Amino acid sequence: MKIFITRNLPTDLAQLNAYASVEVWPERQPPPYEVLLAKAKAVDGLLCLLTDKIDQQLIANSALKVISQMAVGFDNIDIAAATAQKIPVGHTPGVLTDATADLTWALIMAAARRVVEADRFTRAGLWRTWEPDLLLGPNVAGATLGIIGWGRIGQAVARRAQGFDMRILYTSNRKCQPEVEKCYGAEFVTLDKLLQTSDFISIHTPGNQETYHLLSDRQFALMKPSAILINTARGTIIDQEALYRALSQKQIAAAAIDVTDPEPLPMDSPLLTLDNLIITPHIGSASRQTRAKMADIAIANLIAGLKGDRLPYCVNPEVYR
Numbered sequence: 596m597k598i599f600i601t602r603n604l605p606t607d608l609a610q611l612n613a614y615a616s617v618e619v620w621p622e623r624q625p626p627p628y629e630v631l632l633a634k635a636k637a638v639d640g641l642l643c644l645l646t647d648k649i650d651q652q653l654i655a656n657s658a659l660k661v662i663s664q665m666a667v668g669f670d671n672i673d674i675a676a677a678t679a680q681k682i683p684v685g686h687t688p689g690v691l692t693d694a695t696a697d698l699t700w701a702l703i704m705a706a707a708r709r710v711v712e713a714d715r716f717t718r719a720g721l722w723r724t725w726e727p728d729l730l731l732g733p734n735v736a737g738a739t740l741g742i743i744g745w746g747r748i749g750q751a752v753a754r755r756a757q758g759f760d761m762r763i764l765y766t767s768n769r770k771c772q773p774e775v776e777k778c779y780g781a782e783f784v785t786l787d788k789l790l791q792t793s794d795f796i797s798i799h800t801p802g803n804q805e806t807y808h809l810l811s812d813r814q815f816a817l818m819k820p821s822a823i824l825i826n827t828a829r830g831t832i833i834d835q836e837a838l839y840r841a842l843s844q845k846q847i848a849a850a851a852i853d854v855t856d857p858e859p860l861p862m863d864s865p866l867l868t869l870d871n872l873i874i875t876p877h878i879g880s881a882s883r884q885t886r887a888k889m890a891d892i893a894i895a896n897l898i899a900g901l902k903g904d905r906l907p908y909c910v911n912p913e914v915y916r
């Protein structure tokens with residue numbers, strides 16, 4: 596058996612040697628598509644990242660028995676094509692919930708209290724004295740937090756918000772059980788109501804056709820001028836041109852995004868000129884412990900696939916029917 600791993604992983608790969616000969620792409624940049632295409636024809640198992648485009652062409656021409664992605668999201672993979680070929684696709688849910696919720700909170704606090712702007716101000720030598728109105732922002736405690744997407748990460752963000760005595764609104768494809776709502780003190784509302792009412796709006800839905808540009812001009816127009824928008828989910832969920840208009844015209848107060856479309860943003864993107872926008876380089880799951888656990892789950896999925904066993908975390912269990 597042969598395996599191709601598309602980047603160096605933060606874990607020991609020795610356990611894999613018992614099952615297959617392992618090739619690891621050694622560079623910091625992802626393998627070019629042509630390399631992926633060629634490898635997919637030649638190996639049994641592929642361990643990939645969200646930067647790798649695993650499309651219909653690649654899957655249909657491959658000899659793969661398993662595709663194991665080291666991420667919870669899988670919008671870079673054509674799942675329908677993999678299912679049609681009976682190739683199980685693995686992902687790494689659960690282990691990155693807390694790390695992503697923590698980064699969401701880092702961004703909520705940083706955007707509200709203008710931490711990045713304040714650091715720039717200090718380094719530019721502009722700090723002359725304590726001033727009553729220097730770098731003011733809104734209170735986080737007691738504010739209303741609107742969560743778009745009520746899965747594991749959205750709920751972990753809500754759990755943290757309880758410590759800040761926030762009113763919690765959520766919107767999702769469906770209303771959850773009353774016990775769960777009660778546990779978080781959360782209230783189900785429509786997306787429009789959430790946008791109109793929230794002081795902080797945080798996105799926690801998967802990136803797919805249904806959520807593509809979920810937030811565009813109409814939705815920004817519904818938000819309060821004081822609203823702060825956070826996105827640690829997928830860049831495609833926000834129409835970035837509309838985001839630029841909303842931030843530059845102060846239609847909303849600020850935003851903090853860990854994900855963009857594309858990633859990275861081109862250096863001439865107008866978004867990079869805005870003082871009221873914080874951008875981090877897709878580091879939601881970037882705690883050392885979390886990344887190690889993600890790599891371990893990705894390897895466990897890969898080994899199960901090579902052995903013909905059911906993947907512990909399978910995106911397309913239909914392949915087993």
Ligand SMILES: O=CC(=O)O
Nearest residue numbers: 665666667668880
């Ligand atoms: O964005 C990160 C992931 O999907 O794991």
